[in-house]
Amino acid sequence: MLSSDKVKEILFRIGVEKVLIEESSYDCVLALALYKGREMLVAVMQGEHAVYAKIVPAESMPLQYWKCGYIEYTPTGLYAFAKDLNELVDKLKHKMDRVVKAEVRGIEV
Template sequence: MHDLAEKLAELLTAKGVYEKVLVDNVTGECAVLVAKRGATLHLIALSTHNDWVYAKIALSDAVPLRAWSCSNIFYTPYGLYAFAHTLDELADKIAGKQDRLEAQARILEEALRSGASLE
């Protein structure tokens, strides 16, 4: 899993999707990547099933720091999923979701400013 995560991190930076991507936490079946795009941090939970590779991309502000694990990222109601057969295809699908993630970031920022809680 660590090799897959490193390869996805390289693809996401090479394609210009993110400025920097770090592999943060790797278990046998899943990896958490932290990706920087402008002033925003995204969490990417990466996993595989059969011949599929998939990811859940969430805003770091939507997941409490103590909960930056695959299971918490996958189960948070915030964020978007991407499914593919190759890492290159997955990187392209993640790139295609950036506008929606930015919209979620604006909504989340407004909610937090108004005093709403995420929990």
């Protein structure tokens, strides 16, 4: 089971400035995160054998679709996969940095 507190802790360790939990369930936590001046939706999900996250620029999704189910299937954004939450930290930071770089260059992820 995922905890919203654990997801917040991970995001703050990465360097996220602010976190607002939008949704929390037994297998998904969706957060709005401010990272390097950019608002991102970060969905952390517990799979059967792994944990994974999807990072989507917040402005690319209408507010009414800020739900775990919608985030998972939206065509924009990047995924990060790991065996556990500790391993996910570095991978999540790398993907969030890629989203920031893409936005600076005007590339949609």
